[in-house]
Amino acid sequence: MISERVRPFRLSLARRATRRWLVAGYWIVVCAWLGLALWCAWDEGNQSHTANFVHVLWLLCFVPPLLGGVKHGGLVKPYRGVRWASLQEQGSVSTLFGKSDAQAIEDALDERERNERDRMHFVAYTMARWLALAMMVLFAGLCAWNFAWGQHFGVVCLCVLALVLWSLPQSLILWNEPDAEVEQ
């Protein structure tokens, strides 16, 4: 399930402890960035929705693919394999619009990995549903207390939910997958 070609900061992903540190770092960075976006949105005098939009768009477009899964090239293998047409007969050469056969074979999930992927999505689904429920209650409470704050919080809620939905299964996979050495 973990890609063997990607080595962030030249770290091997074979050990679970390393992966857990990376996941923790990822979420710390995301939370810091979101805090910044929230602060921009909260400052009503600033009216810097453009900066807020760009910040969060950057987060959504570029940060979740670092973990992989939804996209090729991350820490987790692509969930659906590589679907581009093969352009190269040999070697592991990536081209702009295609991947080589060797890469496609390496990235294809076997049955155990597919089951693991599905199980983690079930766990993530359950967690995200509880998170959405908690946010809905908070949103309703804030709207009843101060409508303007509630509106701001609503925007942030959607953003947080989108980020969590795009990152949670990959984080769970990286967190739970056992050490590769132990398996061997």
Added chain:
Amino acid sequence: MRAELVFLGRRVSMASRRRRRTIVVSMYALLVALLTAGWLMDRWRMTGVYFLIYGALFANYFFLGGNAPHGLVKPFNGKAPKPQAIPSSVLELKLRSYAAMPDEDEKNYSNDERELEQRDRAHYRAYHLLATCIVLLWAVQHFYLYVPNALRVLPVSVELLVNGGLLICMVLSLTLPQSILLWSEPDMQEEQGDARAAKGK
């Protein structure tokens, strides 16, 4: 998945996939009707929650299961229902929708390995659809903040659009995995027949 549904005191066979698909289509048709009624009444301000969310919970409880001990799909968490000799609510008593006898057979609520795989696969499919919907809603909302005038061509306000989209997402999050399971599971008689044929050989 269970092969029969107890509703209004009657046991209805749901072994055929066609019947299960009919239930899924009818349920979503009813939810769309409620959505339309809510829009006409108060633009989903109050009816959105009361009609749609309670409608989805009702469908879960009586027909779909998964998140509830009753219904066609076994509980996703595999936990046994609490012992309930007498129906706890008047509604259950009146509708006679409760289990006719205490459910002591583990296979009626516990998922085997194949069912767990199907449960996880259904959640995987539902997850990606919902995640895409949420990102689209977020994009619409943020685009509206960025360029408020650009979306004035829409016949409804953006707040209502996002509110409706979120309501639909919530309903889907409650019902979609079960619906995928009910829709895709093959006829049960055929499976049993195949098993018998395999044993005969």
